[in-house]
Amino acid sequence: MAELYPKKRIDIVVESTLAPDMMQMLEDQGAKGYTMISEVAGKGQRGIRNHGHVTDVFRNVLIITIVDEAMLDNILESANKLLVNYAGIVAVSDVEVMRDDHF
Amino acid sequence: MAELYPKKRIDIVVESTLAPDMMQMLEDQGAKGYTMISEVAGKGQRGIRNHGHVTDVFRNVLIITIVDEAMLDNILESANKLLVNYAGIVAVSDVEVMRDDHF
């Protein structure tokens, strides 16, 4: 049996202008890595955000990180502060990973 | 402790031609937002669907929405109707979110 370790996955959708601050925050809080999907379109609290726009301002990115549960609360509170004046989604789910030392 | 609210995440993978109907359905059923990743490649029930094709017909998109559990059943039945003659994936998972009023 492959050994699996329980972790928390955090999916963050934010305007691309906020992405650098969000990634820096994840590093500052101890997340060992993240994956970013740019050019994400969305409809949410502030209307359509389409990657076809001429301006970059309303493009969204999806940032996914997997962390120890012990880090979760600090990351969520920090994300909340960054998002206070912005649309944005932060969703937490349970995952299991194979390499404990990578997270 | 950051307060978290349990929701349902729905991941939908469909041919890009079906995406507008699927997004309209999500709005009609009360979903407050969704995120769409276009240019997704896939292999599934109907063979390779690669975004390198000249035609747009077999490109897939991934649509992610997070909703109250109370909306889940109507959305799933509506998605099923839209997909009756198509390949497509609808996967439901549990997530927790920080801002209850956004979903």
Add this chain to the structure above:
Amino acid sequence: MAELYPKKRIDIVVESTLAPDMMQMLEDQGAKGYTMISEVAGKGQRGIRNHGHVTDVFRNVLIITIVDEAMLDNILESANKLLVNYAGIVAVSDVEVMRDDHF
């Protein structure tokens, strides 16, 4: 009520050079389909992997597959072998799907 069937979702993030082997492995192990998001950027065990690089070598892809729990262990062990000299993430989570015969 829409009928749902419990499955395992596997998210795999790997360098794009490894993606063909990983997808072949999924097919060999019986996965009926997968979705691939290319041009994914990431920071992880081996530093920044940005899709802006001139070379393709450090681009990442995100491969998502949904399988029966019975297939999980073989897939994880095979993925682990492919990743032994590479950075890469394999994360498993619980999902429910509508069409049992597609997975």
